[in-house]
Amino acid sequence: MILALLNFEFHKYIKSNKFIGPLIALLGFLAASYSIAPLSILSSFSLSSLWLYLIMMWIGYTYNDVKITATEQVVYLRVKKKSNIWLSKILFMFLICFVATLICLSYPLITNVINNNHLFDRPVEPNDILISLLFHFLFGCVGSLIGLFLNERIISNRKLAVCYIALIGITTIVKDSIEDKQPIMHFITWILPPLNHAAGVLGQMEHLSYGVLMKPILLIILYIMVQAILYIQLMKYRLFE
Numbered sequence: 455m456i457l458a459l460l461n462f463e464f465h466k467y468i469k470s471n472k473f474i475g476p477l478i479a480l481l482g483f484l485a486a487s488y489s490i491a492p493l494s495i496l497s498s499f500s501l502s503s504l505w506l507y508l509i510m511m512w513i514g515y516t517y518n519d520v521k522i523t524a525t526e527q528v529v530y531l532r533v534k535k536k537s538n539i540w541l542s543k544i545l546f547m548f549l550i551c552f553v554a555t556l557i558c559l560s561y562p563l564i565t566n567v568i569n570n571n572h573l574f575d576r577p578v579e580p581n582d583i584l585i586s587l588l589f590h591f592l593f594g595c596v597g598s599l600i601g602l603f604l605n606e607r608i609i610s611n612r613k614l615a616v617c618y619i620a621l622i623g624i625t626t627i628v629k630d631s632i633e634d635k636q637p638i639m640h641f642i643t644w645i646l647p648p649l650n651h652a653a654g655v656l657g658q659m660e661h662l663s664y665g666v667l668m669k670p671i672l673l674i675i676l677y678i679m680v681q682a683i684l685y686i687q688l689m690k691y692r693l694f695e
Contacts, residue, residue, distance in 0.1 A: 459542035470520040476513050484561040492575040499586040500657035502558050507597040508623050514601020540689040551594035558590050581662045592674045596647045599681040648673045
């Protein structure tokens with residue numbers, strides 16, 4: 455059933471062409487970011503992970519607007535376990551995120567080869583690729599789930615939803631700076647994704663240290679799990695209007 459739902463979501467999204475804008479924005483960022491050399495490997499990957507987070511927020515949000523109302527109502531009635539409908543949407547977003555992650559990794563690696571391995575300030579190691587794969591994917595998953603949350607069944611005012619996306623996206627990136635200047639803001643910003651700190655830790659490294667990154671990575675995974683559970687539980691009771 456999950457595979458059938460994923461297939462339905464895939465065809466629905468591809469026919470909408472909603473992916474074109476985010477794809478152009480992603481490729482444009484990569485082209486600009488890797489147009490100069492030499493670059494710090496982990497720092498550049500850290501920055502592109504944050505950008506993918508924003509891109510996936512955009513994708514998750516616009517994905518909510520892709521609808522085939524009559525067909526979706528039939529699907530809703532035929533699926534016995536309603537949570538599978540919302541789980542399939544999450545998994546589909548994760549699949550898109552994985553594809554976007556591969557793009558974010560392939561572009562600099564190919565560019566590095568074309569430039570005779572002079573794009574980065576040191577040789578790329580397998581661990582650099584693995585941690586970059588993990589960071590991009592996790593950051594993207596967080597962003598896509600935030601986008602999914604901001605659907606019209608939760609926030610009917612779409613202009614307000616766009617404002618929330620911009621506010622959440624920007625505040626997440628500057629979260630640490632806000633808390634440093636105004637410690638009291640910690641009581642508000644704790645609800646935001648723990649991405650900025652993780653990106654900062656990775657970006658400051660010259661060579662990879664899994665021990666230092668373990669806690670930030672586990673916090674992000676936990677955040678994704680909480681997001682997914684809350685989304686499914688909330689959307690199960692949001693019937694078609």
